[in-house]
Amino acid sequence: xxxxxxxxxxxxxxxxxxxxxxxxxxxxxxxxxxxxxxxxxxxxxxxxxxxxxxxxxxxxxxxxxxxxxxxxxxxxxxxxxxxxxxxxxxxxxxxxxxxxxxxxxxxxxxx
Amino acid sequence: xxxxxxxxxxxxxxxxxxxxxxxxxxxxxxxxxxxxxxxxxxxxxxxxxxxxxxxxxxxxxxxxxxxxxxxxxxxxxxxxxxxxxxxxxxxxxxxxxxxxxxxxxxxxxxxxxxxx
Numbered sequence: 001x002x003x004x005x006x007x008x009x010x011x012x013x014x015x016x017x018x019x020x021x022x023x024x025x026x027x028x029x030x031x032x033x034x035x036x037x038x039x040x041x042x043x044x045x046x047x048x049x050x051x052x053x054x055x056x057x058x059x060x061x062x063x064x065x066x067x068x069x070x071x072x073x074x075x076x077x078x079x080x081x082x083x084x085x086x087x088x089x090x091x092x093x094x095x096x097x098x099x100x101x102x103x104x105x106x107x108x109x110x111x
Numbered sequence: 112x113x114x115x116x117x118x119x120x121x122x123x124x125x126x127x128x129x130x131x132x133x134x135x136x137x138x139x140x141x142x143x144x145x146x147x148x149x150x151x152x153x154x155x156x157x158x159x160x161x162x163x164x165x166x167x168x169x170x171x172x173x174x175x176x177x178x179x180x181x182x183x184x185x186x187x188x189x190x191x192x193x194x195x196x197x198x199x200x201x202x203x204x205x206x207x208x209x210x211x212x213x214x215x216x217x218x219x220x221x222x223x224x225x226x227x
Contacts, residue, residue: 004153031212043115044202046215089153093212097142097167101153
């Protein structure tokens with residue numbers, strides 16, 4: 001059974017803090033790792049898709065890294081803002097159409 | 112790009128009733144997915160369509176669940192004889208032609224089902 005683990009489950013930070021979350025996935029049969037942001041009452045929104053070991057992606061204050069050999073990815077947020085409050089989901093794909101999601105990390109940023 | 116739309120946003124039903132949800136994907140996307148998300152869990156795959164063909168159905172989907180995508184456009188998900196355990200957020204997503212593994216999913220806002 002393929003399992004995607006995310007930690008921590010939830011995180012409370014102050015505005016301006018930098019933070020990071022972890023996603024662990026099986027290192028075999030790896031094709032792609034996706035990160036999504038899911039704000040309350042909205043739809044999950046794709047942040048990054050990473051396919052190569054050592055990939056680093058950046059979008060504004062948010063960045064992600066990928067280690068396929070050891071099976072983990074980190075998501076970093078620099079200088080958190082209240083609008084960053086959301087659930088961050090990572091998802092693993094083994095080459096087909098089925099994407100397996102982790103349970104997410106719920107981020108709360110206090111002004 | 113009008114996005115993926117789902118209807119209704121919320122549905123409250125009594126146990127034993129049938130419910131049907133609708134998903135309209137992004138028009139140029141040929142792939143459509145249904146996921147289910149319960150509290151504290153990530154979205155779980157239910158089923159996948161490529162155009163009008165249903166290519167995969169999860170074992171999570173009991174025979175009370177059926178999904179269709181006539182003409183390869185909108186899709187419906189029907190749950191017959193609903194049970195309290197069916198209470199969840201039902202998410203629809205679509206993706207465009209290309210490699211399936213690195214095409215991001217475009218999600219709708221979901222339909223939240225509550226079975227009383």
